[in-house]
Amino acid sequence: MSATRATLRRAATVTALTAASVLVTAGVASAHVTVHPESYAKGATDGVLTFRVPNEEDTAATTKVQVFLPTDHPVLGVLVTPQAGWTAKVTTTKLKTPVKTDDGTITEAASEITWTGGRIGAGQYVDFDVAFGQLPEDTDQLAFKTLQTYSDGKVVRWIEQAQGGGDEPENPAPTLKLTAGDDTAAPAASAAKSAGAKATSASPGTSDSTARGLGVAGLVVGALGLAAAAFTFVRTRGARS
Template sequence: MKKIGALLFAATLAFGYAGMASAHVRVAPDEVAQNAYQVFTIRVPSENEGVKTTEVKLDVPDGVEVSRFEPYPGWSSVIEKNADGKVTAVTWKSDGQGIGETEFVQFNFQGHVAEDAKELVWKAHQTYSDGAVVDWTGAPDADTPASVTAVTAAGGDGHGHGAGSAADKPDGDRDPLTLGLAIAGLVAGLAALAAALLRRRTR
């Protein structure tokens, strides 16, 4: 029983750390190939107590051409372009009350990574219902870091392959939220096992 208790404690700690890590606005996947067509996903958690997230703006890096956006119920999007017609930013706005501190939204969009891209730095700006704005534009070690996507060399055929969204990543490359949910399931399973063993011992 001591071993089961230790497992439960360790899993609970791991789940807590995963929840903390997923509290940032981030863009998935974490890595793409040069010259690849890719579906990106921006995940926006709402953190501030007593207010809701009603808007998020994402600045599009120079190393990617964004072309399509998946509609999301209850939210509308406004696209900004430069003189050459390149999408430079997109703003998602809630059509209703927004999302509370225990909720999140995620938006999918498609883009083509440039042949010479080295790194994609996604700067986001999260607006709350009280007018406060959190700028996710800092360095990786900042309190509000920008999300960064690493860019690798294209495949041997000269083209990258990466049309999948964050949900298509292999198990070894799961994002913090997915990992947290998996650990939560493990905790529930271990708790059920411990309860069954206790009932058996008391008989």
């Protein structure tokens, strides 16, 4: 009988650890500043990039967001979608290497976008939409280094990049993959833009967070199911002995 109880305790411990691991992983994954969609075709035109900024602090609000655009592979024709409660400032810089387009040679491009004046509270996020005229054709990805400033003065630097296919760094920069040929991500960007007006300054109750929550719940339920099966097996075996 003591062996049976020990087995049940082990099963319960495994279940608890599994559930805790799933929940912790989901929390870490959702705390990063990210760019959506995750990919676009090289040289894509007239699209939208959405920078999702979640607040990962319980006692402070996000009050400033700075997104730095690469100028070695510039994003052309940047326009910022108005965001209620926030003021956006776009900084441009002269390009070291001008870009030739069908409309002429481009010598300047946006290098930084800063949003101030608003607040992102605990358990909330804001989607900042940025329209572009054309993406570069001569690189496989774009990293948008981002600084997130909180009301208590803390600054989180989302500037790190994975090296050589290694593990994701602690504070990864939002990264957009650029693919060859047609890409199906463009329609997703339009959908994100239309949904953004409804989801602005949203709590985790929005569809994206709901989907993550359902996925986590499914994994936890699966773990509990395995524990229940182990319990039944052990109890039946104990009864027979």
